[in-house]
Amino acid sequence: MKNEGVQAIIGPQTSAEADFPVHLGQKSQIPILCFSVTSPSLSSSHTPYFIRATPNDSAQARPIAALAKAYNWREAVAIYEDTEYGASFIPYLRDALQEVGSQILFRCVLSPMASEKLITKELNRLMAMQTRVFIVHMMSSLASRLFLQVQQLGMMSKEYVWIITDGISNHLNSMDPTVKSSMQGVIGVKAYIQESKHLAKFTARWEQQYKEEYSNEKEIPDLNVFGLRAYDATWALALAIEKSGTEAANFRQPIPGKLAGNMTDLSTLRISISGPKLLRAILESRFRGLTGQIRFINGELLGSKFQIVNIVKEGVRDVGFWSPESGLLRGWKIRQKEKDLRRLIWPGGSAVAPKGWVVNPNGKEKLRIGVPFTHGKFVTVEEDPISGAQRVTGFSVDVFAEVVKVLPYNLPYELVPFGDGHGKTF
CATH class of the missing domain: 3.40.50.2300 (Response regulator)
Incomplete structure (x- = not known):
């Protein structure tokens, strides 16, 4: 900003990197277009020269x-x-x-x-x-x-x-x-990016150019959404510069501060005279980009x-x-x-949607349910003649199993027969 006299900045790429340059842009009246800074902590309401060219998180x-x-x-x-x-x-x-x-x-x-x-x-x-x-x-x-x-x-x-x-x-x-x-x-x-002829043509050009520049590469990397948004942000800036007539940089010197001789002092940053005009032109952008309709509301890209x-x-x-x-x-x-x-x-x-929580997180313990050793219409306890294992069946057991299936949580359980089948329990 000091040495090159930039009129606008596209970037940085992450929210963590954005805070300082956004502060500098605000001080120098230089628009900062961020195509991948999504953190809600950065807002145009506090720093008007920050323009979010991507949806807010x-x-x-x-x-x-x-x-x-x-x-x-x-x-x-x-x-x-x-x-x-x-x-x-x-x-x-x-x-x-x-x-x-x-x-x-x-x-x-x-x-x-x-x-x-x-x-x-x-x-x-x-x-x-x-x-x-x-x-x-x-x-x-x-x-x-x-x-x-x-x-x-x-x-x-x-x-x-x-x-x-x-x-x-x-x-x-x-x-x-x-x-x-x-x-x-x-x-x-x-974020949803609608397919369009414009996007298809751009993708084809990108693939062709990549093949020409990197002929030894077997695979062509996909263009992710941030690459597309960077392209749209560049177009928005280019159209705004053309519309506002701010091709030539125009700055004024700040009022000298106590540390004006220190090249690291922010008070020495020049202030862009054309910055406000360029900012208005960017915010008034209306065009169809690769990612859809480009329009800014309160300094942020419209899209939901x-x-x-x-x-x-x-x-x-x-x-x-x-x-x-x-x-x-x-x-x-x-x-x-x-x-x-x-x-x-x-x-x-699994093709079955999870219920969202379980009764027993470690999965080691089960709910033990006592079942009388009987041979009735609703519950029957049978013993396998070979293994000696006991099996509980019947209408009531089936109903209970179906109820467990519709519970909003997982319920591990074990049916435990007790008694001798003649009214005595142990």
Whole structure:
């Protein structure tokens, strides 16, 4: 900013990196367009020269809550990284869950530099709880290490629910195959990008250019949503510069401060005269980009539709969508607008939706139910003539088994015959 006289900045890439340059942009009246900074802690209401060219993380709290409501999950555990990016999303998630009658029962906070030993320790604590619904919000690098430990501990099995947010879902295609293999059954929420001719043509050009520049590469990497949003942000800035006529940089010197001779002093930063005009032009952007309609409301990109994905052996499946107007849907077409999702594959390969919690987390103890040794219409206790094992059958037993199936939790039990069949008990 001091030496080059930049008029605007596109970036930085992460929420953790954004705070300082956004502060500098505000001081110098230089617009900062961020295409991957999603943390709600950064807001244009406090720093008007910060423009979020990507949806705010808070928007994905409602589709996650819709999943909890659809499957009647009353409690969940939030697992997030110990950064502003991780922590700032949780209040919105808490409020969204409360609106549908659910709640965050426990919060597990992990440092981005957490060791495998510490991750394992925290997961063991979670495994001892009754709740089996886990919502993970962190950068993909930490998530990769987390899910490898999850699988190793046997927590990617039946009765478990794992939901990942947009920051992880958008990087699934670039994750190591071993990591994706450990995430089979996970549900992901990600911003919806509608297919279009414009996007298809751009993708074709990208693939052709990549082949020409990297002819020795066998595979062409996928363009993730952040690459597309970076392209749209660049277009928004270019159109705004053309519209506002601010091609030439124009600055004025600040009023000298006490440390004006110190080149690291922020008081020496020049102030952009054309900055306010360029900012207005960016905020008035209206065009069709690669990711959809580009329009800013209160300094943030308009967009609130989400896609629900399911990680399976074959890769990542689209299982539905969410919008504020319609909630969860199988698809956008009229004939697909059922108020549910396509069939999901849950952890452990199960096709049955988990109930969300278990009575006995360690799975070692069962509810022991005494059954009189009898031969009636409703309950019969028989002894195998060869093994001597006792088997309990009958109408009442069948009814009890069906009731257990519809309980909102897992109930391990064991039927224990007692007595001698002639009224005597021991």
